Amino acid sequence: MIRGFSTLAAAGALLAATQAQAGLTVCNRTSYRVEAAIGLEKHANVATRGWFRLDPGQCKLLVDGDLDVDMVYVHARTPQLYGSAPMPETGQAELCVRQGDFNFADGRGCPVTQQARFSAAHPGETANGPTVNLAEEADYDDAQARLAGIQRLLAIAGYDAYPIDGVPGARTQAALGKFLSDHKLPADAANQPNFFDTLMAAAANPEGSGFTWCNDTKYTVMAAIGVVEMGAIVTRGWYRVDAGQCLRPDLRGDPHRLYSYGEAVDASGRAIKRDDKVLSWGGNVPLCTRDGKFDLSNHKDCAARGLNSAGFAAIDVGANPATVVRFKEP
Secondary structure (H helix, E strand, O other), X not given: OOOOEOOOOOOOOOOOOOOOOOOEEEXXXXXXXXXXXXXXXXXXXXXXXXXXXXXXXXXXXXXXXXXXOOEEEEEEEOOHHHOOOOOOOOOOEEEEOOOOOEEEOOOOOOOHHHEEEEEEEXXXXXXXXXXXXXXXXXXXXXXXXXXXXXXXXXXHOOOOOOOOOOOOOHHHHHHHHHHXXXXXXOOOHHHOOOHHHHHHHHHHOXXXXXXXXXXXXXXXXXXXXXXXXXXXEEEEEEEEEXXXXXXXXXXXXXXXXXXXXXXXXXXXXXXXXXXXXXXXXXXXXXXEEOOOXXXXXXXXXXXXXOOEEEEEEEEEOOOOOEEEEEEOOO
16 A cells, blocks of 8 residues: 655666766656655755656656756655645755745755755666656556556546556546546547646546535635545545635545544634634544644544544445535534
Protein backbone atom coordinates (compact mmCIF):
# COMPACT_ATOMS: atom_id res chain seq x y z
CA MET A 1 0.00 0.00 0.00
CA ILE A 2 1.29 3.39 -0.96
CA ARG A 3 1.85 5.42 2.20
CA GLY A 4 3.92 8.29 0.88
CA PHE A 5 6.60 9.62 -1.35
CA SER A 6 10.02 8.15 -0.81
CA THR A 7 11.43 11.52 0.30
CA LEU A 8 13.56 11.73 -2.84
CA ALA A 9 15.30 8.44 -2.08
CA ALA A 10 15.05 7.43 -5.72
CA ALA A 11 15.87 10.98 -6.72
CA GLY A 12 19.33 10.75 -5.30
CA ALA A 13 20.29 7.47 -6.96
CA LEU A 14 23.25 7.90 -9.31
CA LEU A 15 22.56 6.56 -12.77
CA ALA A 16 25.07 5.57 -15.41
CA ALA A 17 25.83 8.18 -18.03
CA THR A 18 28.52 8.73 -20.57
CA GLN A 19 28.95 12.43 -19.96
CA ALA A 20 27.57 15.00 -17.53
CA GLN A 21 25.41 17.65 -19.17
CA ALA A 22 24.36 21.12 -18.12
CA GLY A 23 21.07 22.01 -16.50
CA LEU A 24 18.76 20.29 -14.03
CA THR A 25 15.81 18.09 -14.95
CA VAL A 26 13.11 16.95 -12.50
CA CYS A 27 10.93 13.94 -13.32
CA ASN A 28 7.62 13.19 -11.60
CA ARG A 29 7.41 9.43 -11.13
CA THR A 30 4.44 9.60 -8.79
CA SER A 31 0.72 9.13 -9.43
CA TYR A 32 -0.02 12.75 -8.45
CA ARG A 33 0.24 16.06 -10.26
CA VAL A 34 2.81 17.99 -8.27
CA GLU A 35 4.10 21.53 -8.02
CA ALA A 36 7.83 21.54 -7.36
CA ALA A 37 10.19 24.16 -5.97
CA ILE A 38 13.97 23.93 -6.04
CA GLY A 39 16.74 25.36 -3.90
CA LEU A 40 20.22 25.86 -5.36
CA GLU A 41 23.01 26.29 -2.81
CA LYS A 42 26.37 27.88 -3.67
CA HIS A 43 28.89 29.00 -1.04
CA ALA A 44 26.29 28.74 1.78
CA ASN A 45 23.75 30.90 -0.09
CA VAL A 46 20.54 29.25 -1.30
CA ALA A 47 18.34 30.62 -4.08
CA THR A 48 14.83 29.19 -4.39
CA ARG A 49 12.54 29.03 -7.42
CA GLY A 50 9.00 27.75 -7.99
CA TRP A 51 6.44 26.62 -8.79
CA PHE A 52 7.02 24.10 -11.59
CA ARG A 53 3.99 21.98 -12.46
CA LEU A 54 4.70 18.35 -13.30
CA ASP A 55 2.09 15.83 -14.40
CA PRO A 56 2.58 12.16 -13.52
CA GLY A 57 5.30 10.70 -15.73
CA GLN A 58 6.47 14.12 -16.92
CA CYS A 59 10.04 15.46 -16.91
CA LYS A 60 10.96 19.14 -17.14
CA LEU A 61 14.21 21.04 -17.51
CA LEU A 62 14.06 23.46 -14.57
CA VAL A 63 17.57 24.90 -14.84
CA ASP A 64 19.00 25.65 -18.27
CA GLY A 65 22.73 26.20 -18.46
CA ASP A 66 25.60 25.16 -16.22
CA LEU A 67 24.50 23.65 -12.90
CA ASP A 68 27.29 25.21 -10.85
CA VAL A 69 26.01 24.52 -7.32
CA ASP A 70 27.14 22.76 -4.16
CA MET A 71 23.73 21.30 -3.27
CA VAL A 72 20.26 20.90 -4.77
CA TYR A 73 17.10 20.96 -2.62
CA VAL A 74 13.59 20.02 -3.73
CA HIS A 75 10.15 20.61 -2.24
CA ALA A 76 6.96 19.25 -3.81
CA ARG A 77 3.28 19.75 -3.06
CA THR A 78 0.04 18.42 -4.53
CA PRO A 79 -3.22 20.28 -5.27
CA GLN A 80 -5.90 20.25 -2.56
CA LEU A 81 -7.98 18.07 -4.87
CA TYR A 82 -6.03 15.05 -3.67
CA GLY A 83 -6.74 15.81 -0.02
CA SER A 84 -4.36 13.90 2.22
CA ALA A 85 -1.82 13.16 -0.50
CA PRO A 86 1.41 11.54 0.69
CA MET A 87 3.75 14.48 0.62
CA PRO A 88 6.74 14.16 2.96
CA GLU A 89 6.88 16.57 5.88
CA THR A 90 10.57 15.89 6.53
CA GLY A 91 13.60 17.53 4.98
CA GLN A 92 16.99 19.05 5.65
CA ALA A 93 16.30 22.77 5.06
CA GLU A 94 13.62 25.38 5.73
CA LEU A 95 13.60 27.66 2.69
CA CYS A 96 11.49 30.50 1.32
CA VAL A 97 8.41 29.95 -0.86
CA ARG A 98 5.19 31.80 -1.57
CA GLN A 99 1.82 30.95 -3.12
CA GLY A 100 2.51 32.41 -6.58
CA ASP A 101 5.57 31.97 -8.77
CA PHE A 102 8.77 33.09 -7.08
CA ASN A 103 12.52 33.43 -7.53
CA PHE A 104 14.28 34.37 -4.29
CA ALA A 105 17.98 35.16 -4.43
CA ASP A 106 18.16 34.62 -0.65
CA GLY A 107 16.11 31.54 0.08
CA ARG A 108 16.65 31.83 3.83
CA GLY A 109 15.83 35.53 4.23
CA CYS A 110 12.11 35.33 4.95
CA PRO A 111 9.86 34.80 7.99
CA VAL A 112 9.26 31.25 9.20
CA THR A 113 5.63 31.52 8.09
CA GLN A 114 6.82 31.81 4.47
CA GLN A 115 9.13 28.80 4.60
CA ALA A 116 8.67 25.18 3.54
CA ARG A 117 10.74 22.10 4.25
CA PHE A 118 13.03 21.08 1.37
CA SER A 119 14.83 17.76 0.95
CA ALA A 120 18.42 17.48 -0.23
CA ALA A 121 18.74 15.73 -3.58
CA HIS A 122 21.79 14.38 -5.38
CA PRO A 123 20.94 14.49 -9.10
CA GLY A 124 21.83 11.37 -11.05
CA GLU A 125 23.54 11.63 -14.42
CA THR A 126 21.22 10.59 -17.26
CA ALA A 127 21.05 11.12 -21.00
CA ASN A 128 19.20 14.37 -20.19
CA GLY A 129 21.91 15.55 -17.81
CA PRO A 130 21.62 15.86 -14.01
CA THR A 131 18.17 14.53 -13.06
CA VAL A 132 16.10 14.33 -9.88
CA ASN A 133 13.23 11.83 -9.71
CA LEU A 134 10.23 12.41 -7.45
CA ALA A 135 9.14 8.90 -6.52
CA GLU A 136 6.71 6.97 -4.36
CA GLU A 137 6.91 3.50 -2.87
CA ALA A 138 5.42 1.83 -5.96
CA ASP A 139 8.64 2.79 -7.83
CA TYR A 140 6.93 3.61 -11.13
CA ASP A 141 8.77 4.36 -14.34
CA ASP A 142 7.55 7.34 -16.37
CA ALA A 143 4.88 5.42 -18.32
CA GLN A 144 3.57 3.64 -15.23
CA ALA A 145 3.42 6.91 -13.28
CA ARG A 146 1.36 8.55 -16.03
CA LEU A 147 -1.13 5.68 -16.11
CA ALA A 148 -1.34 5.51 -12.31
CA GLY A 149 -1.99 9.27 -12.29
CA ILE A 150 -4.82 8.79 -14.78
CA GLN A 151 -6.25 5.94 -12.68
CA ARG A 152 -6.17 8.06 -9.53
CA LEU A 153 -8.00 11.01 -11.08
CA LEU A 154 -10.54 8.75 -12.79
CA ALA A 155 -11.29 7.21 -9.38
CA ILE A 156 -11.72 10.63 -7.74
CA ALA A 157 -14.02 11.64 -10.61
CA GLY A 158 -16.24 8.62 -9.89
CA TYR A 159 -14.96 5.99 -12.35
CA ASP A 160 -13.92 2.50 -11.26
CA ALA A 161 -10.25 2.54 -12.27
CA TYR A 162 -8.96 0.56 -9.27
CA PRO A 163 -6.43 -0.65 -8.40
CA ILE A 164 -4.15 2.36 -8.83
CA ASP A 165 -1.09 0.44 -9.95
CA GLY A 166 0.03 1.79 -13.32
CA VAL A 167 -1.04 -1.43 -15.07
CA PRO A 168 -3.38 -1.14 -18.12
CA GLY A 169 -5.93 -3.74 -17.01
CA ALA A 170 -9.46 -4.30 -18.31
CA ARG A 171 -11.08 -2.29 -15.49
CA THR A 172 -8.85 0.71 -16.18
CA GLN A 173 -9.56 0.55 -19.91
CA ALA A 174 -13.31 0.34 -19.28
CA ALA A 175 -13.19 3.30 -16.87
CA LEU A 176 -11.13 5.37 -19.29
CA GLY A 177 -13.41 4.49 -22.20
CA LYS A 178 -16.49 5.53 -20.23
CA PHE A 179 -14.83 8.80 -19.19
CA LEU A 180 -13.95 9.64 -22.78
CA SER A 181 -17.47 8.79 -23.91
CA ASP A 182 -19.14 10.76 -21.11
CA HIS A 183 -17.07 13.85 -21.92
CA LYS A 184 -17.31 13.41 -25.70
CA LEU A 185 -13.55 13.17 -26.11
CA PRO A 186 -11.67 11.45 -28.98
CA ALA A 187 -10.13 8.03 -28.46
CA ASP A 188 -6.59 9.45 -28.37
CA ALA A 189 -7.38 12.18 -25.81
CA ALA A 190 -5.52 10.33 -23.04
CA ASN A 191 -2.29 10.75 -25.00
CA GLN A 192 -2.62 14.51 -25.36
CA PRO A 193 -0.53 16.95 -23.23
CA ASN A 194 -3.62 18.63 -21.74
CA PHE A 195 -5.38 15.41 -20.66
CA PHE A 196 -4.50 15.91 -16.99
CA ASP A 197 -6.15 19.35 -17.11
CA THR A 198 -9.33 17.63 -18.30
CA LEU A 199 -9.08 14.98 -15.59
CA MET A 200 -8.41 17.55 -12.86
CA ALA A 201 -11.47 19.56 -13.90
CA ALA A 202 -13.65 16.44 -13.85
CA ALA A 203 -12.29 15.33 -10.47
CA ALA A 204 -12.95 18.78 -9.01
CA ASN A 205 -16.62 18.48 -10.04
CA PRO A 206 -17.36 14.77 -9.69
CA GLU A 207 -20.54 13.29 -11.08
CA GLY A 208 -22.04 9.83 -10.92
CA SER A 209 -21.20 7.19 -8.36
CA GLY A 210 -18.86 7.72 -5.44
CA PHE A 211 -18.69 9.54 -2.12
CA THR A 212 -18.60 13.35 -2.14
CA TRP A 213 -18.47 16.16 0.40
CA CYS A 214 -20.22 19.43 -0.51
CA ASN A 215 -19.70 22.58 1.54
CA ASP A 216 -22.85 24.70 1.69
CA THR A 217 -21.45 27.06 4.34
CA LYS A 218 -19.53 30.33 4.08
CA TYR A 219 -16.54 28.75 5.83
CA THR A 220 -13.69 26.51 4.73
CA VAL A 221 -14.24 22.99 6.04
CA MET A 222 -11.41 20.57 6.78
CA ALA A 223 -12.72 17.02 6.45
CA ALA A 224 -11.48 13.56 7.38
CA ILE A 225 -12.55 10.14 6.13
CA GLY A 226 -12.48 6.72 7.76
CA VAL A 227 -12.36 3.46 5.78
CA VAL A 228 -12.19 -0.15 6.95
CA GLU A 229 -8.95 -1.76 5.77
CA MET A 230 -7.73 -5.19 6.88
CA GLY A 231 -10.38 -5.24 9.60
CA ALA A 232 -9.40 -1.87 11.12
CA ILE A 233 -10.76 1.64 10.58
CA VAL A 234 -8.14 3.88 8.98
CA THR A 235 -8.74 7.63 9.21
CA ARG A 236 -7.15 10.09 6.79
CA GLY A 237 -7.18 13.87 6.66
CA TRP A 238 -7.28 16.66 6.18
CA TYR A 239 -9.19 17.38 2.97
CA ARG A 240 -9.90 21.06 2.32
CA VAL A 241 -13.43 21.74 1.06
CA ASP A 242 -13.79 25.41 0.22
CA ALA A 243 -17.07 27.29 0.66
CA GLY A 244 -19.52 26.44 -2.10
CA GLN A 245 -17.34 23.63 -3.43
CA CYS A 246 -17.58 19.84 -3.54
CA LEU A 247 -14.71 17.37 -3.17
CA ARG A 248 -14.49 13.63 -3.66
CA PRO A 249 -11.85 12.02 -1.41
CA ASP A 250 -9.47 9.49 -2.90
CA LEU A 251 -10.86 6.17 -1.60
CA ARG A 252 -9.01 2.88 -1.90
CA GLY A 253 -10.91 -0.21 -2.91
CA ASP A 254 -14.71 -0.39 -2.88
CA PRO A 255 -15.80 0.28 0.72
CA HIS A 256 -19.38 -0.37 1.83
CA ARG A 257 -19.16 1.79 4.95
CA LEU A 258 -17.38 5.08 5.49
CA TYR A 259 -16.86 7.41 8.43
CA SER A 260 -17.02 11.16 7.88
CA TYR A 261 -16.03 14.19 9.96
CA GLY A 262 -15.60 17.87 9.13
CA GLU A 263 -14.95 21.08 11.01
CA ALA A 264 -15.08 24.73 9.96
CA VAL A 265 -11.85 26.76 10.11
CA ASP A 266 -10.96 30.41 9.71
CA ALA A 267 -8.35 31.93 7.38
CA SER A 268 -5.58 30.99 9.85
CA GLY A 269 -6.70 27.37 10.04
CA ARG A 270 -8.15 27.68 13.55
CA ALA A 271 -11.38 25.85 14.34
CA ILE A 272 -14.45 28.08 14.38
CA LYS A 273 -16.52 27.81 17.55
CA ARG A 274 -20.18 28.43 18.29
CA ASP A 275 -21.13 28.67 21.99
CA ASP A 276 -17.65 27.36 22.90
CA LYS A 277 -18.15 24.29 20.69
CA VAL A 278 -16.29 23.60 17.46
CA LEU A 279 -18.55 24.02 14.43
CA SER A 280 -18.34 20.48 13.10
CA TRP A 281 -20.23 17.77 11.23
CA GLY A 282 -19.87 14.18 12.36
CA GLY A 283 -21.49 11.51 14.50
CA ASN A 284 -21.01 9.30 17.51
CA VAL A 285 -18.12 7.08 16.41
CA PRO A 286 -14.98 8.32 18.25
CA LEU A 287 -11.88 8.09 16.08
CA CYS A 288 -8.42 9.65 16.23
CA THR A 289 -7.24 12.66 14.25
CA ARG A 290 -4.35 15.08 14.66
CA ASP A 291 -3.19 18.49 13.51
CA GLY A 292 -1.65 18.32 10.05
CA LYS A 293 -1.99 15.46 7.61
CA PHE A 294 -2.58 12.04 9.11
CA ASP A 295 -3.15 8.37 8.32
CA LEU A 296 -4.14 6.52 11.51
CA SER A 297 -5.29 2.95 12.16
CA ASN A 298 -5.06 2.78 15.98
CA HIS A 299 -7.93 4.57 17.70
CA LYS A 300 -7.33 3.55 21.29
CA ASP A 301 -6.38 6.18 23.89
CA CYS A 302 -6.10 9.02 21.37
CA ALA A 303 -5.30 11.69 23.97
CA ALA A 304 -2.70 9.52 25.72
CA ARG A 305 -0.83 9.23 22.41
CA GLY A 306 -0.93 12.98 21.77
CA LEU A 307 -3.77 12.73 19.25
CA ASN A 308 -7.19 14.34 19.05
CA SER A 309 -10.50 12.48 19.16
CA ALA A 310 -13.48 13.39 16.97
CA GLY A 311 -16.95 11.95 16.53
CA PHE A 312 -17.29 10.54 13.01
CA ALA A 313 -20.60 9.75 11.30
CA ALA A 314 -20.97 6.18 10.02
CA ILE A 315 -22.29 6.17 6.45
CA ASP A 316 -23.56 3.11 4.58
CA VAL A 317 -22.51 3.58 0.96
CA GLY A 318 -23.03 -0.02 -0.16
CA ALA A 319 -26.70 0.50 -1.01
CA ASN A 320 -26.17 4.01 -2.38
CA PRO A 321 -23.16 4.27 -4.72
CA ALA A 322 -23.73 8.01 -5.22
CA THR A 323 -23.50 9.43 -1.68
CA VAL A 324 -23.19 13.15 -0.92
CA VAL A 325 -22.54 14.56 2.56
CA ARG A 326 -23.40 18.26 2.77
CA PHE A 327 -21.91 20.57 5.36
CA LYS A 328 -24.67 23.05 6.27
CA GLU A 329 -24.75 25.83 8.83
CA PRO A 330 -27.03 25.03 11.81
